[in-house]
């Protein structure tokens with residue numbers, strides 16, 4: 354392992370616990386939209402150097418990371434939900450992946466500036482409590498020139514968007530805090546320290562967690578950090 358400093362994640366008093374035992378127990382049995390499953394390889398392609406996965410859940414990415422490793426890889430993951438984290442630790446063992454797995458939130462990452470070559474987020478920005486703070490942290494911990502790869506479902510237009518706004522209050526209760534309506538792409542594109550390499554809208558997936566968008570941003574060499 355490199356010299357990443359193991360600081361403990363700090364939590365302010367108003368941050369509620371991320372603790373969804375039922376959602377974690379069901380997560381691996383929920384039907385994953387084909388568009389998501391097919392794209393996990395996109396997130397994990399040609400990984401080498403130092404990589405961080407945000408909100409790794411039950412570790413569904415880990416087998417793809419094993420397949421996608423293209424050189425020396427030091428893999429880190431954070432997950433604040435203890436139920437998810439326990440399953441992720443088992444998944445790492447089963448996949449034969451050495452993971453430095455920590456209890457932390459994307460909004461307050463326990464790593465120094467400029468630590469990672471790649472940061473991965475797979476359906477996480479729908480769920481984090483403060484997506485703007487989380488994106489600031491991604492830009493902070495990426496090395497200049499490092500990649501932020503994401504796969505997210507985002508708010509839809511038209512009747513789907515109206516349906517999402519109606520369902521959102523119930524959905525976030527049953528789906529571990531997931532929001533259906535976030536404008537995640539605009540948030541990413543607007544960040545001054547991150548340059549867009551590519552963003553693709555995939556097929557419409559399964560309503561209401563649709564459309565699904567994947568992309569890669571790169572930390573600018575001279576990027577302005579907030």
Ligand SMILES: C[S@@+](CC[C@H](N)C(=O)[O-])C[C@H]1O[C@@H](n2cnc3c(N)ncnc32)[C@H](O)[C@@H]1O
Nearest residue numbers: 408409410413434437458459475476480481482
């Ligand atoms: C929809 S699940 C996705 C899990 C995994 N990334 C995957 O691809 O299957 C969202 C995950 O984000 C986690 N999460 C919730 N709040 C978070 C936060 N503030 N920072 C990081 N992860 C968070 C949840 O516990 C959950 O594991």
